[in-house]
Amino acid sequence: MTLVRIKGRVVNGGECKGEAIVLTEPFSFIGDFDPETGLLTQQDSPLYGTSIAGKILVCPSGRGGTIAPFIAYLAAQKGNAPKAILCQRVEPLIAESAITINIPILDNFDCDPLKCIETGQQVEILENGEVVIG
């Protein structure tokens, strides 16, 4: 199997490997997700009830909810936060949430991560902003 490499902007750096989960809608730690279980709670999402705990979350962006960084912190304390976040473009709150729990968050890739990455694929994130898929 060939590996695909894409490169993005590092908003918060780090290295890690994990299984991808790809959301098609912007994500918020408040409302879209249960910090007690790590499960997605958006009822109209095809991934409703799927866990994002310990996974590489791929999503278009973040969205509102000023208290989201506190919720991300509670989730991380319980081991229910994602391991990293890859976005088309970050918005302030998802960046703030990831930086608070100090997980890698990258955006602005040379190839759209929503198109290059599928749910279930193995993904490796490197310190320099490269992401190895497959």
Add this chain to the structure above:
Amino acid sequence: MYLTAEEKAMLSGEYGPGIKRCMEILVKVGKASGADRMVRINSAHVMPKEPPDLLAELTEGVSDLGVSFCSQHALMSAFDPEHWEAMGVPRSYALEELKLRDQRLDIYKRVGFYQTNTCLPMLVGNLPLTGDHVSWIGSCAQILVNSILGARTNRDGTVVNLASAITGCTPYVGLHLDENRYAKVVVEFEDEIDTENLTHADLGAIGYYVGRIAGNRNVAFNGLPETLDIDQMKYLMAPLSTSGSVSICHILGLTPEASTLEEATGGNEPEEVILVSKKNIEDTKAIYDLQDNEEVDLVILGCPHVTIQEMRTISQMIEGRVVQQGKRLWLGMPYMVYELAKEMGYSQAVEEAGGIVSSSCMACIPDCPLPEDTKVVATNSFKAAHYVYALTKGKVKAVIRNTEDCLGLVCRDA
């Protein structure tokens, strides 16, 4: 990103691990948002909902901030550490909250956060001036400080807000810059509307209606009287950031950055002009209306918090009346306003009638431990109505009425 020598020292850990961690967060979030430097703030307003471990981490090594005015927010939901039992808040919820509150309180005292416990900290000493840079939390406090006072805050997340409060600086981006403070949406009124005589509920309906259309764009009202007082502005503006996420609401001829339409819009053509009709106001009120067979169990006043002037009016309205058996009346206001109202005899009038005065949040964010027997809440606040209904997932119904009519729904003659 350019950092001053002092900011670099904060980042390198010279001021201790807490300040270092805060600065790391601010620099990273600032870079992600395109800020090229920090700006000093002279006022902060934070939300006492922090996970205690996070609060401890961000304040490690900090003894007393001393520099900026940092007050706390009332966002403790309807939970009041003094009155929760009388308010019918479930014991299990209260005991858990009290434990967390004590952990946070020790830290607040160490770093010197003022215990204002209100969503309107400008009423009790946290009073930035026009042009000041600040970091305030809470959508309502944010729109009021930006619009009425003309001080500048972003809609920061809770951690950037806390880190800004602790370091005294925040990324120089967004609403801190002139060009992002101009109105994109201008609101005007049909001639049929007598703008001199709008009730608090009318103003709330206008705000709720306009917020939905404006979304996150700055708004300027053209045609409201220049004599609007802080209570009227509060009821107009809070719903703009409830149905929408408006951060700045200019009122031409009244608020500090809007002496003329040109000043409010920066001379730019508005993206949209909204013309408000009587029907728009009535239809908006009808969203939160009472059905024939429904009875109100609880009246909530003070979202945003009641001012001393409003408390005076309420105490006059309640004279000679008492809250009916099985019904409740809650008023939200800062402790300091409560003490002044006591000095004036207003607090006693409300309490003797059976009402409860609390320094907690009447919109119940982010959770809602209303008494279990509560079915219908009446309020003069669109913000409270919106959140009570939304956060109880529709299990508790919300009704909008003027203040006097709200009291009539739960009181009888003494």
